[in-house]
Amino acid sequence: MMYSDEKREKHAHFVSATHPVIYWVGLVVAIVGNLLVAVTLIPFLMILNSTQLYVILGIVGFVFGSMFNLIIKDIEHVDQTHHIVAGVFIPAIALITVYIMVSVANRFNEVINNPNPHNAIVLSAVYLITFSAPYFVYKIKDFVWERKQKASEGA
Numbered sequence: 001m002m003y004s005d006e007k008r009e010k011h012a013h014f015v016s017a018t019h020p021v022i023y024w025v026g027l028v029v030a031i032v033g034n035l036l037v038a039v040t041l042i043p044f045l046m047i048l049n050s051t052q053l054y055v056i057l058g059i060v061g062f063v064f065g066s067m068f069n070l071i072i073k074d075i076e077h078v079d080q081t082h083h084i085v086a087g088v089f090i091p092a093i094a095l096i097t098v099y100i101m102v103s104v105a106n107r108f109n110e111v112i113n114n115p116n117p118h119n120a121i122v123l124s125a126v127y128l129i130t131f132s133a134p135y136f137v138y139k140i141k142d143f144v145w146e147r148k149q150k151a152s153e154g155a
Helices: 005-047 050-074 080-111 120-154
Strands: none
Touching: 005 050, 005 080, 050 080, 050 120, 080 120
16 A cells, blocks of 8 residues: 555655755765865874875775765666766865865965975875775776676677
């Protein structure tokens, strides 16, 4: 009775209308999360040496990338265009955010005469690679699964 055709038809419009909303809210949450991480990491940029910072930034990037990938993967009816937009847009925002964050921390270091500057490009690249890794692994697994499906259909 709960899964009757009448019930499905009644709620079909609501379900199809909510998916884009969930998708865009997820993207906004990912962007805001990246901005909050950037702000909270500024004091660490001023204190830590490069090796420690690479490890911390790599872990944070991987965790946020995994959460972002989970958001994208769990939305059932998102078409391929949204995956491409998300796969390019969010890492680009993350890259810009980390670059600005490192530049601001280096400015603070100059003001307080702290001789601990960091290379913004290298740190941005570390964050981008670790942030994007879960998404690329997911897309590669998806691609391999599709090829196996096509091969099994052809046999």
